[in-house]
Amino acid sequence: MKPFLYTRQGGLAIISINDAPWNKMTLEFMDELETLIPKLKKDSSIRAVLFTAEGEENFSAGMNLKELGPKLANPNELEALFDQRLxxxxxxxxxxxxxxxxxxxxxxxxxxxxxxxxxFRLAAKEGCKIGLPEMDLGTVPAWGGNTRLTRLVGRMHSLDMVLRSKKIDGPEAYRIGLVNEVVENNQLKNRAIELGLELTTQPPIAMREIMPVIIKGDDMSQDESFRMERQAVLNTLGNSESQEGMMAFLQKRKPVFQDN
Structure with a gap:
């Protein structure tokens, strides 16, 4: 059985974890995902990506711990595994x-x-159990979870979730800023596809230029971020996308941005 299913809807690539009901992230899953990601990056016809999972029970209960066991005796193998996930x-x-x-x-x-x-993260209104419960296993999150969680929700909420192995639901995740939207369970996947298709209509060059500015901005000084932002502006002004955007504005129509 394939570790994930890969489909397309126009410019939206959909990756669905294929191990229902728990949808664990096996070694094979991560190996194949590592092969796929560069292809998604290179393919200009793909404008957005959606991660979901098969079934209606769970997105993912995390790593298959049975596969981790044999690697515990070999620090080099364990380091390589965690390096790959990062x-x-x-x-x-x-x-x-x-x-x-x-x-x-x-x-x-x-x-x-x-x-x-x-x-973007969309959460089901009911039934979510969202958390980093590694403390219950006597260890800590190993795939960058501590750092990303703190950046997303702040130190207070991150400490609360990690140190208590706390599991929160969708509305609470929205309240603390961990998810963008809370959606009725039976509409969640459809809403995610709708958002993905909306994002595929945005200008791909401008998207590619501005995303690193936003994502890396926390690690830079304000002046460095300003310089990176300015370069993004210079890289987009006068190209086919900006010309189409300006023309569409003047003609009072919706712009149509081609693959680049």
Missing amino acids: RVLSAIELLGKPVIATLFGYCLGGGLELPMSCH
């Missing part, structure tokens, strides 16, 4: 195209760390 999630975050994740049922450990590397 590498893959960073590649998603820096894809240069907007990435959406649906959160429903269990979204735990890696099942939250992957969505936190995405740019």
Whole structure:
């Protein structure tokens, strides 16, 4: 059985974890995802990406811990495994195209760390159990979860969730700023596709230029961020996208941005 299903709706690539009902992120899942991400980046016809999961029960209960066990005796193998996960999630975050994740049922450990590397997160209104419960196992999040969670929701909420292995629902995740929207359960995947298709209509060059400015801005001084932003402006002014945008504005129509 394939670890994930890959489909397209126009310019939207849809990746669905294929291990219902728990949708665990196996070693094979991460290996194949690492191969796929560069292809998504290179393919100009793909304008946005959606991560979801098969079934209606859970997005993902995280890593398959049975696969982790044999690696505990070999520090080098363990380091390589965690390095790969950090590498893959960073590649998603820096894809240069907007990435959406649906959160429903269990979204735990890696099942939250992957969505936190995405740019939009939509949560089901009912039944979500969202958290980083690694403390219950006597360890800590290992795929960048501590850092990304703190950046998204702040130190107070991050400490509360991580130190208490706290699991929160969709409305609470929205309240603290972890998700963009809360959606009725039976509409969640449709709403995510709707958002993804909306994002595919945005200018791809401008999208590619501005996303690193926003994502990397926290790690820069204000002046460095200003300079990066200015370069993004210079890289977009006068190109085919900006010409189409200006013309559409003057003609009072919706712009149509081509693949680049």
